Amino acid sequence: MGTMAHVLAVDPVPARSQMGSSLGFHIILACFGIAFAAVTMTAEWIGIRRGDAAALLLARRWSKVMAVLVAVGAVSGTVLSYEMGLLWPGMMGRFGAAVGLPFSLEGIFFFLEAIFVGVYLYGWERLPPWAHWWSGMPIVVAGILGAMSVIAANSWMNSPAGYTLSHGKISSVDPVSVFFNAATPYETAHMVLAAYMVTGFLVAGVYAVGLLRGRRDRYHRLGFAVPFTIAGIAAPLQVMMGDIIARFIEHNQPVKFAAMEYVPRTTRDAPEWIGGIFINGHVYLGAAIPAFDSILVGFSPHTRVIGWDSVPPDQRPPLVTLIHLSFDLMVGIGFFLLALAAWQGWWWWFHRRLLVTPWFLVPCALSGVAAVAAMEAGWIVTEVGRQPWIVYRVLLVSNAVTPATGVPVTLGVILVLYAILTVVSIGIPLFMSRRWRQGAAAEEETEQVPYGPSQARAGSSSATAPSVRRTSSGGPEAR
Amino acid sequence: MSPSPDTIAVAAILIMVIAAYALFGGADFGGGIWDLLAGSAERGRAPRDLIDEAITPVWEANHVWLVFILVLLWTAFPPAFAAIMTALFVPLSLSLLGIVLRGVGFAFRHTAERLRMQQLTGALFAAASLITPFFMGTVVGAVATGKVPVHPRGNVLAAWTSTTAILTGLLFVAACAYVSAVFLVPEARGRGHAVLTRYFALRATAAGVLTGALAGGTFAELSASSPHVFAGLTGIALPLVAISIAAGMAVLGMLWVRWYNALGIRVTAAIAVATVVWGWGLAQYPYLFPTSLSLGAGSAPKASLVGEFVVAGLALLLVAPGFVLLYFLQQRRMLTAAETDADLRLAARLERPVPGQPAMAPAPAAARVTTALVLALLAIRAIRDVFSPADRR
Numbered sequence: 104m105g106t107m108a109h110v111l112a113v114d115p116v117p118a119r120s121q122m123g124s125s126l127g128f129h130i131i132l133a134c135f136g137i138a139f140a141a142v143t144m145t146a147e148w149i150g151i152r153r154g155d156a157a158a159l160l161l162a163r164r165w166s167k168v169m170a171v172l173v174a175v176g177a178v179s180g181t182v183l184s185y186e187m188g189l190l191w192p193g194m195m196g197r198f199g200a201a202v203g204l205p206f207s208l209e210g211i212f213f214f215l216e217a218i219f220v221g222v223y224l225y226g227w228e229r230l231p232p233w234a235h236w237w238s239g240m241p242i243v244v245a246g247i248l249g250a251m252s253v254i255a256a257n258s259w260m261n262s263p264a265g266y267t268l269s270h271g272k273i274s275s276v277d278p279v280s281v282f283f284n285a286a287t288p289y290e291t292a293h294m295v296l297a298a299y300m301v302t303g304f305l306v307a308g309v310y311a312v313g314l315l316r317g318r319r320d321r322y323h324r325l326g327f328a329v330p331f332t333i334a335g336i337a338a339p340l341q342v343m344m345g346d347i348i349a350r351f352i353e354h355n356q357p358v359k360f361a362a363m364e365y366v367p368r369t370t371r372d373a374p375e376w377i378g379g380i381f382i383n384g385h386v387y388l389g390a391a392i393p394a395f396d397s398i399l400v401g402f403s404p405h406t407r408v409i410g411w412d413s414v415p416p417d418q419r420p421p422l423v424t425l426i427h428l429s430f431d432l433m434v435g436i437g438f439f440l441l442a443l444a445a446w447q448g449w450w451w452w453f454h455r456r457l458l459v460t461p462w463f464l465v466p467c468a469l470s471g472v473a474a475v476a477a478m479e480a481g482w483i484v485t486e487v488g489r490q491p492w493i494v495y496r497v498l499l500v501s502n503a504v505t506p507a508t509g510v511p512v513t514l515g516v517i518l519v520l521y522a523i524l525t526v527v528s529i530g531i532p533l534f535m536s537r538r539w540r541q542g543a544a545a546e547e548e549t550e551q552v553p554y555g556p557s558q559a560r561a562g563s564s565s566a567t568a569p570s571v572r573r574t575s576s577g578g579p580e581a582r
Numbered sequence: 583m584s585p586s587p588d589t590i591a592v593a594a595i596l597i598m599v600i601a602a603y604a605l606f607g608g609a610d611f612g613g614g615i616w617d618l619l620a621g622s623a624e625r626g627r628a629p630r631d632l633i634d635e636a637i638t639p640v641w642e643a644n645h646v647w648l649v650f651i652l653v654l655l656w657t658a659f660p661p662a663f664a665a666i667m668t669a670l671f672v673p674l675s676l677s678l679l680g681i682v683l684r685g686v687g688f689a690f691r692h693t694a695e696r697l698r699m700q701q702l703t704g705a706l707f708a709a710a711s712l713i714t715p716f717f718m719g720t721v722v723g724a725v726a727t728g729k730v731p732v733h734p735r736g737n738v739l740a741a742w743t744s745t746t747a748i749l750t751g752l753l754f755v756a757a758c759a760y761v762s763a764v765f766l767v768p769e770a771r772g773r774g775h776a777v778l779t780r781y782f783a784l785r786a787t788a789a790g791v792l793t794g795a796l797a798g799g800t801f802a803e804l805s806a807s808s809p810h811v812f813a814g815l816t817g818i819a820l821p822l823v824a825i826s827i828a829a830g831m832a833v834l835g836m837l838w839v840r841w842y843n844a845l846g847i848r849v850t851a852a853i854a855v856a857t858v859v860w861g862w863g864l865a866q867y868p869y870l871f872p873t874s875l876s877l878g879a880g881s882a883p884k885a886s887l888v889g890e891f892v893v894a895g896l897a898l899l900l901v902a903p904g905f906v907l908l909y910f911l912q913q914r915r916m917l918t919a920a921e922t923d924a925d926l927r928l929a930a931r932l933e934r935p936v937p938g939q940p941a942m943a944p945a946p947a948a949a950r951v952t953t954a955l956v957l958a959l960l961a962i963r964a965i966r967d968v969f970s971p972a973d974r975r
Contacts, residue, residue, distance in 0.1 A: 177642050178685030184652045185678045188667030195656045196664025200882030203657025207893045210650045211900060217646050218904040221639040225917035241904070276885040507671035507737045516675075520682050527686060 115504040118190040121514040123486065125182050127479055128521045132176035132528065134478070136216065137250045137298035139169050140223070140242035142306060142330050147239070149329070151232045157322040161329070163227060164539060165306070168532045170224045175528045177217065182517070190510065193503035194493050200273045201266045201281050202494075205255040208282070212249030215241050250298065251291040258286035261485065262355055263494050285355055289348045290485075296341040297478045300440065303334025305471030309536075311464045324457055331467065334474070335444030342441050345434065346399075353400050356495065357409035359488035362423045363430040364396050365389075366410040373397045373408040378431060381424045420490045429480035429487075436477035443470055585868055585877035588887040592658045593877055595894045597863035599654060601856040603647035605761060608754075608855070610641050612762020614684065614711025615755065616785065617704075618950055628778055633762075636769045639917040643908060648681075650897075658890050661732065662870040662880045669734035670724055673717040673742045676961060680714030683707070705953030712755060712954060713961070719754030723747030723800075726862060727808040728872035746800060746807040753796040757855060760789035764833060764851040768844035772913075779842060787837045794830055797858065810872040814865025822861035829854035844913075 143165040150159030184206075188195050194202070219241040226235050259265075265280025266273050310326035353360040361367070365376045365386055373396040379389015394404035401407075411419045420426060443466055450458040493500045585593075613633040620626030656663040667674060687707030720742040724730055729741035741747070763786035770778035804812040815823055833851045836842070866872055870880040881887065911917050 173642065174685055177645060178682050181645070181649060181681055182678060184649050185674065188652070188656060188663055189671060189674060189678075192664035192668045195667070196660050199656040199660030199663060200658075200886040203653060203660070203882075204886060204889045206653045207657050207890055208896075210646070210653045211893060211897050213649055214643065214646045214897065214901045215904055217643040218901070218908045221643055221908050221917065222911060225639040226911065229916040230911075273883055275883045276889075278885055278889040505668050505671065506735050507668050509671060509675070509737065513675050516679065520679075520686070523686055524682075 115500045117510040117514050118504045119500065121510060121517055122186055122190055124514075124521060125179065125186055125517060126486075127482065128524070129176065129179040129183055130478065130482060131301065131475055132172055132179055133250070134298040134301040135169065135172045136176045137246040137295060138302035138333075139165065139172065139306075140220075140239050140246060141299070142302060142333055143169060144236060144239045144243065145333065146325065146329050147236055149325070151236060155321075155325075157320070158325055158329075160322065161326050164535070166224050166227070167535060169220075171531045172528055173220050173224075175524055179521075179524065180213070189507075189513070190505055191493065191503045192505050194498060197271070197498065197503075198263075198266070198273065198494060201263075201276050202256050202259050204276070204278050204281050205252045205259065209249050209252035209256075212245040212252060215245040216249060219245070246298075247295055250295055251287075252282075254291045254294045255282050255284070255287045257485075258290045259284050260493060261290070261489060261495050262286035263497050286351070289344070289351050293341070293344055293348055293481075296337045296344060297474075297481065299337040300334045300341060301471070301474045301478055303330040303332075303337065304440065304467075304474040305330075307331035307334060308468045308471035311467040311470075314459055315461060315464050315468065319459065324459075327467075328457055331444075331447065334440075334470075335447060338437070338441045338444040342437050345437060350400060353408070356488070358411050358414055358419060359426075359485075361409060361411040361413075362420045362426040362488055363484060364408070365423070365427055366396065366408050368410040368412045369407065370410060371397060371405050371407050373400075373406075375399065376427065379427070381427065418491065420488050422487055426484055426488050429483040433477045433480040433484065436473045436480075439466075440470055440474060440477075443467060585881065586884070588884060588891065589658075589877050589881040592654070592881070592887045592890050593863070593867075595890065596651070596654045596658065597860055599647060599650050600863075601859040603644075603651060604757070604859055605852050605855055606640075606644035607647055608715065608758040609762045609765050610637050610644050611711045611715045612758035612760070613637050613766075614707055615759045616762060616766070616782075618708035618711065618954065628775070629781060632766060632770055632773070632775070632778055636766060639912050640908060643905065645681075654890060657886055658882050659870055659877075659880045660882055662875060665730055665732055665734055665871070665875070666721070666725065668736070669730045669738040669741055670721050671737050672739070673720045673724075677714045677717035677721070679961075680710040680712075680717065682710075684710035684714070702953070705950045705957070708950045709954035709957045711758075713958070715754040715758045716751040717742075719751035720747040722754070722862075723750030725871060726750070726804070726811050726866065728810070728869075728874055730871050732871065732875045744807060746803040749796060749800045749803055753793065753800050756789060756793040756796050760786065760793045761851060761855055763789050764837075765848055767837070767842050768847060771842050772844065783837050783840070783842070787834060790830060790834050790837075808872055810869065811862070811865045814867065815861060817865075818867070819861040819864040822857045822864060826854050826857040826861065829857065 143162050146158045146165065147162035149155055150157075150162055187206075219238055222230075223235070223239045223242060226238055230238065259281055262285045264284040265277040265282075267275050307327050307330040310323050310330075313323040314327055349360070349363075352363070364373070365379065365381055366373050367384060372394040374391040374393050375395035376386055377390045377392070379386040379391075381387075397404050397406040397408055411423075443463075446463060447458050450456070489495055491499055491501070493503045613636065617626075617630055617633050620629045652663075655666075683706045687703050687710060723744070724738075724741040724747050727741075727744060727746050729738065729744060729747075731738060763782050766782040767779055767786060770782055801812075801815065804815070829850050833847060833854060836847050836850065841847070868877050869875060870877055908917075
């Protein structure tokens, strides 16, 4: 059957595009699944501990946004689970016994997360304050451990270990080695930190906009300070982690590293390219720092850096320019976010006040989008950089892809659906915040989140009400 | 070669998880079906509210069973997983489409401002609640009839369009509606809605009879299409089938005499459904795909199976208490999203009252049913147009 797969040789590009777009979409929501509960609970903790109404209000509202994002995240996560089989049966059929194990563990954490999300999001009214606070704790723990399990599966694909093959079939498995493969500690830490940065900077960015528009009350200051502090603590750790990981990749996946840093030929005194486009063996429009790549890798200009000429052309990753520029973008944004955090930290250290000048807030408002861009760029580096392998140096993508026809169709459907889902997940929180600012108690009561209890209890005849509202509010939305 | 004990144990766990998803996930899908059939905005408001309230805090946890099925299948029985995912690419993609649409429907449904938008999202939600169980049913039907090749070279349209598979799909839809209606009866009664209690009792009875009829039909079909499973169901699994029939009858009896004990009626209905799933699993023994792929040949190495066993144990240890807590709080109605934070806003000095009364009407049933049908027709056409030529080649 193995030879059969070669003969059929399906074009893997549609499947790869579908997997890439599904992952790229889900990962943003996954960040909120991992880190948003911690941000919300910090605000709730301040609120309960200090009797701070603004903090409690923030926590409640964030948990409503969380309800929307978690709903969409659960759906897009399921899509990925399906796609493992729908798109890559060649990998799951052969290596499911190994790579499936971390996923199974993730199943437990997904369960715990879903259960306690139900308790936390809908327990605000009836549970005692501290009992409610503690009901969020399993979400934080399960979020981190669940992320580690999933990322361990991805690490395994980058650094397969813990199995023996006989006649092309897995004959035995060592679950511990599968889970704790060489790449696991690096990838999991990198992603969990990224999740905290994405969530923190995105939420802080929303309140930075509010502060810029002149809403300088305690509500907006806290709404900015809590997530920004959490993300700001993660930022320096992430930069340190990134430096360590780069050296690990140089050691573990040298060809990927070569693509990241434009090292065509194995060499000493390898230059560090900043920017640049790689065409026909030349780097255009880039700035090279002589021997700096070698210094970064081995702390000496004489360190030998392996180039992609170390493997035959058909085993080199495609699109080296994309890989290199994505890597540069990620690193650049990482330092930008670190600088923002340091700026605020400096100000706080010497003035004990929140820095709210426009010079600081404008980049903060963009920091969330920047963090998302950095994370996506990082995933492009790790996933495109692994090509043409799906399981590094073991199984080619083209031998794992499904022979089923119809992937272009599902790709199209997925793209359309995810466009809609993006609108949903950005639009609904925006819509909520607009209502919050209008701030009518009667409206707040009927605030709806996915599957929330209905409007009927609060309102009278629901059929006529929309027109009533439009005429009564007379705002810009009255058409 | 008879399968090893750990293979059998993991297969048993898999069947248990499938039964759990059929019950809990099925009840949520059934909720969507009753939402679809609840009639006009005015008439259907009370049942729709009850369905919403009952499902809100638990639907995500119930959904995770599906993810657990997938990971168990791909870790413990990788060749079977790969074969199913390849041969049944179309119905699986469609069931996935249903899951996504349902999510979109949820997220938009309650926040959509304009009526037209609500009708669209309501129809999405309703269509999804039909699509997903139906196509999952056809997948199970395809597996049970042994029509999934062990080494498929592409989509196998014939596997899931056989009479048995289609009947199984319909059976799944009916069973979802049935479980959901039975679960909603005590839910309505606990809230003191006498009218709604009767409303769902009547629907539970109707859906129960329909489910029974479809189960009988599928069973009869199986005698020709899958002799192995039929022999199993009338042999080794006969006690389970008998229990299922008895439990189904008992539920109908309870509904008839209006004995709506919350635990009694739910557990009996759950037994009726779960025993069928177990019976199907037992009847397939010792095959993953009847008579072409055996459990032994299709299972992962021992360590992976043991790993799954450990995961199941951990799940029992960690997840079971969580579920007990969740359902306990939900039954005590401690979980509700209807809180207002006006007090907090006043305290935080953010209050700025604006008069107004937002409300949204669910889409009229006719529009929802029509849109659902149109979507289903489009789906069928798309399958025919896109996939048939490839299949013939």
